[in-house]
Structures are given as C-alpha cells and as structure tokens.
Amino acid sequence: MNDQQMDLKISGYSTALFSTWFFIEELSLLFDAGDGIMANLLQKSRKIKHVFISHADRDHITGLLQFNQLNANEGRPNYYYPKDSGSFLALKNFMDKFDPHVSSGTWIPLNGHSEIEIKNQIFVEAFINDHIKVQDKQCKSLSYVVHHRKSKLKEAFKDLSNDEIKKIALDKGKSFISEEHSKKILAYSGDCPIGNQEKWDGTQILIHEATFLNMDNIVENNAHKHSLLEDVIKMAAEIKIETLVLSHFSVRYKKEEIDAAIRKYCKAYKLKIPVHRILPGQFAKNILTASPINA
Ligand SMILES: [Zn+2]
Known part of the structure; x- marks a missing residue:
C-alpha cells in the first residue's frame, strides 16, 4: 500500500438490458444512472455530486428522473454525458417540464479528451470506446478513468524549513521544488468490447x-x-491492476455458471488479483467487502 491508496466503497446494480449504475461514496460519484438508484440508495443518494453517464442506452439513464427530482438543487448535481448523443438534452428538457419546481442540475457535454x-x-478522464459504431469520430459512448494527482516536495528539498521552501517556490516557481504524482484509482468501462488496455493499466x-460468457451469444x-x-x-492478466469488478452480465446466465466461468478463466490465465462480480438482478452493496470469487 502506498500513501495514495484510497479505500473506496462501491455499490451498484448492473444487468445487461435492464439497468446499470455504480455509486462510489468517497468520491460523491455515480457512474451511469439506470433504474433502482433511488430504491436502493435512498437518502444516501444525496451524497452524489457528479453523475458520469457512459452512453444513452435506456438501461443506463432511466434512473435520472427520480434521482434528479429528489436531489437537484441550485445547479447541482453535475451530469456529464457524451456530447453527440441527442438523448441527454431531450431528457433534460423533459425533466424541466415534468418537474418545473426543481432545477435539473448542470448538464455538461464531454468529448473524448x-x-x-x-x-x-481527484480528476475524471473520459475517452471514447467502441460500444457504438459512429461516423466522423462522433462521441456517443464513453469510458472513464479516475486519477488521484498529488504534488509532492522533491527529495532534495525535504530537510528545508517551511519558510525556506516558500521562498524557493516564490523565486523559482512551484514546479522547481515539487513534482506531480499521479495514480489511477478507479476505472469504469461502461458498455464496450475489450481494447483499452493501456487506459486500464496501472489502475x-x-x-x-x-x-x-459464450461467443455464440455475441453474434x-x-x-x-x-x-x-x-x-x-485474459486482458486483466496482461496488465497491472489490483482489483477487478465484473459487471453487466446477461440474464441468460445463472450465478453458478458465472462464478464457475470466472474461476475457470482466472486459473487458465493465472489472474491472481481479487475478482468480484455483480450478479444479474442483484443490488451489490459495498461490493469490495465481499469475498473474491477466485479466492
Ligand atoms: Zn448496457
């Protein structure tokens, strides 16, 4: 563990076609906003200040109506969405009319950079993934990486007093005495095929x-x-990550099938880090405190 390790409480729901959302309490952050946010989080949902939505498929956005009605206030929270999806402004306009007594938060379009x-x-980086086929580099589906960036005093200045450090910083600039340390603390794929290893590496x-689970179902x-x-x-075994949370399984698979497949592939690809999963149809509360499936 280094000093940038951050313990995160992650709760959520994720079932392909039906609903997906993840609440990260320490970061006041929600990834995606499918049904059931309010029914499961209740008043804890008030902690959410930033909602990052991966794409406009309905199973990722329909929880916003009640979330906004009970929580929006004076331009808060912030809703971030892929800029070329028309659904988000349509939804905002509807919400403004449907619940004219509440503000509908602040809507912020994101591009791939x-x-x-x-x-x-704490910084959230967005990048475009391959979930939706687009033309002309349109931005309709995003993945996210959360970075913890900290500026640290360089070794050479460690023994100086505060006053001495301040003086040097004034004379030569802050970057002369300190350097930036950056750590990826969390990443969220949204819906997409694999293919962003370099983005996930080090998370x-x-x-x-x-x-x-089966190739045949993909076609x-x-x-x-x-x-x-x-x-x-296989990808997780080829890069450096510390914990893997698998989500968005299709309802066609049973718990036993999913867990057996996870154990089989972890063994085959020698993936030793803790692997958790969110089962179809189940709300997972504080998922990282459960026993890993591959333990
Ligand atoms: Zn989905």
Missing part, C-alpha cells in the same frame, strides 16, 4: 463489463458491441 476535477486532487480498481447482439468474459480476464 475531457478531464474534470471532481474534488481536490487500482477496474469495473469492466462482461456481458457474455445475435451485433448492433452495440460488448465484452466476452474470457477476453476481459
């Missing part, structure tokens, strides 16, 4: 979708691309 500071030292916790869902469990586990 956006980076947002959500609290001191403490990766939440990745794994919609399908029938060609329109929007998803991941195969085996590919995700």
